[in-house]
Amino acid sequence: MIIHVTDQEGESHELEGLEGWRVMEVIRDWGLNIKAECGGALSCATCHVYVDKDWLEIVGAPSDEEEDMLDSVGDVRSNSRLSCQILCSDAVDGLKLTLAPSAAKD
Amino acid sequence: MTTEITTDVVVIGAGPCGLFAAFELGLLDLKCHFIDILDRPGGQCAELYPEKPIYDIPGFPVVTGQQLVDNLMAQIAPFAPEFHFNRMVNSIDKQEDGSFKLATDADEIFHTKVIVIAAGGGSFQPKRPPVDGIEQFENKSVFYSVRKMDDFRGQDVVIVGGGDSALDWTLNLQPIVRSLTLVHRRAVFKAAPASVNKMQELVGEGKINFLTGQIAKLDGENGQIDHVHLSTDAGDLSLPATRLLPFFGLTMKLGPVADWGLELNDNTIVVDTEKFETSVPGIFAIGDINSYPGKLKLILSGFHEAALMAQAAKAIVSPGERVVFQYTTSSTKLQKKLGVA
Numbered sequence: 001m002i003i004h005v006t007d008q009e010g011e012s013h014e015l016e017g018l019e020g021w022r023v024m025e026v027i028r029d030w031g032l033n034i035k036a037e038c039g040g041a042l043s044c045a046t047c048h049v050y051v052d053k054d055w056l057e058i059v060g061a062p063s064d065e066e067e068d069m070l071d072s073v074g075d076v077r078s079n080s081r082l083s084c085q086i087l088c089s090d091a092v093d094g095l096k097l098t099l100a101p102s103a104a105k106d
Numbered sequence: 107m108t109t110e111i112t113t114d115v116v117v118i119g120a121g122p123c124g125l126f127a128a129f130e131l132g133l134l135d136l137k138c139h140f141i142d143i144l145d146r147p148g149g150q151c152a153e154l155y156p157e158k159p160i161y162d163i164p165g166f167p168v169v170t171g172q173q174l175v176d177n178l179m180a181q182i183a184p185f186a187p188e189f190h191f192n193r194m195v196n197s198i199d200k201q202e203d204g205s206f207k208l209a210t211d212a213d214e215i216f217h218t219k220v221i222v223i224a225a226g227g228g229s230f231q232p233k234r235p236p237v238d239g240i241e242q243f244e245n246k247s248v249f250y251s252v253r254k255m256d257d258f259r260g261q262d263v264v265i266v267g268g269g270d271s272a273l274d275w276t277l278n279l280q281p282i283v284r285s286l287t288l289v290h291r292r293a294v295f296k297a298a299p300a301s302v303n304k305m306q307e308l309v310g311e312g313k314i315n316f317l318t319g320q321i322a323k324l325d326g327e328n329g330q331i332d333h334v335h336l337s338t339d340a341g342d343l344s345l346p347a348t349r350l351l352p353f354f355g356l357t358m359k360l361g362p363v364a365d366w367g368l369e370l371n372d373n374t375i376v377v378d379t380e381k382f383e384t385s386v387p388g389i390f391a392i393g394d395i396n397s398y399p400g401k402l403k404l405i406l407s408g409f410h411e412a413a414l415m416a417q418a419a420k421a422i423v424s425p426g427e428r429v430v431f432q433y434t435t436s437s438t439k440l441q442k443k444l445g446v447a
Contacts, residue, residue, distance in 0.1 A: 035357075037154075037227055037357065037358055038150070038154045038155060041154065041155045041158045043154040043155045043158065044154060044355075044357070046357065067292075067294070068296045070291075071267070071268045071269065071290070071291065071292075071296060071354075072233060072269075072354045072355040073233070073235075073236075073354065074235030074236055074237065074266070074320055074321060074352065074354060075235075075236045075320065076291050076320065101236040102233075102236050105373070106359055106360065106373070
């Protein structure tokens with residue numbers, strides 16, 4: 001499966017995802033600019049992404065706990081998600097997203 | 107007044123790896139002082155995920171972050187390490203005799219033979235909202251904590267956030283400010299219900315404003331803001347403001363570690379895999395903050411690194427002394443140190 005990621009500089013990357021991985025792990029593994037400091041424990045919001053409008057319905061809405069974590073970043077939009085909460089599967093093959101400024105490493 | 111402390115080892119960072127280092131160092135009779143920016147031990151385990159189960163600690167099928175920290179604190183208690191919380195290391199100077207003079211922002215000077223950096227992802231710092239040019243206003247009119255309430259007296263204050271810090275300071279500052287606006291991205295708060303109710307009462311009485319939105323831009327000059335621009339569902343708006351308090355929680359930054367002259371690689375400290383020593387002899391780095399070929403950022407790797415580091419630290423503190431490798435299961439000497447023999 002493939003994930004299309006636009007980084008904070010506007011550059012596009014085509015990443016190969018593995019079934020069962022979290023999207024955050026794929027982005028981190030490919031060395032893109034994502035801090036992901038809690039490592040997927042839903043305890044920070046430093047893997048914040050904007051999901052392309054066409055994919056919003058398929059990816060689904062954030063959970064309450066995820067919404068709470070999104071309170072800790074200042075650049076939330078209606079299509080904000082934490083990429084550690086999106087699992088790679090055939091259903092999201094071709095997923096398009098953009099890394100949020102607040103996901104950047106220092 | 108400056109406090110001067112002399113010790114064998116200063117450990118920077120009281121997360122799980124730092125705490126276990128005190129055990130390995132203690133078995134070798136080395137005295138430890140801890141310095142940590144948080145107000146309690148545990149580092150990420152306590153700050154980021156105290157309630158989350160961890161499944162890859164050897165011997166524990168499952169343990170929460172806080173349980174692990176509590177267990178480590180019990181394990182190192184016989185060695186009575188001393189903790190210095192809520193402070194940061196400002197500088198490290200190597201002395202002619204090879205020891206170090208380490209200064210903190212709490213006016214302490216440590217004289218130590220060995221330094222162990224166990225700082226994880228760095229020090230926890232307030233999260234800076236992604237607003238262009240916010241740095242120029244920081245500590246002048248934009249603050250991430252309230253140190254002196256008087257700095258806010260008579261000011262037009264904007265507080266951003268929906269957690270306890272944002273709510274508590276809204277309630278505490280309201281009586282002394284000229285105006286106060288609380289801004290949060292939604293009308294849902296993750297704070298004590300009593301504070302939320304009280305805040306809503308103040309809004310109802312017209313004593314404060316509440317807006318749903320996010321900061322888009324700051325105007326001002328010479329470090330002094332005059333307007334905060336918000337993007338809201340109802341469009342953009344501009345608020346006159348002289349103080350801004352963003353409360354977005356904490357994030358980890360390498361911080362002053364970068365200034366200590368150590369060889370770094372992608373925000374981690376380069377070490378060897380025999381002693382886990384940095385490019386500066388006598389300064390070691392263990393846990394998530396170090397890097398070497400094959401490094402895995404696992405707590406268990408940090409425990410291993412602590413054990414090897416301790417042997418090397420002992421050779422620095424007690425040069426020439428023959429160290430006999432012993433097991434806690436069989437050595438009465440070690441058992442006496444642990445208070446069980």
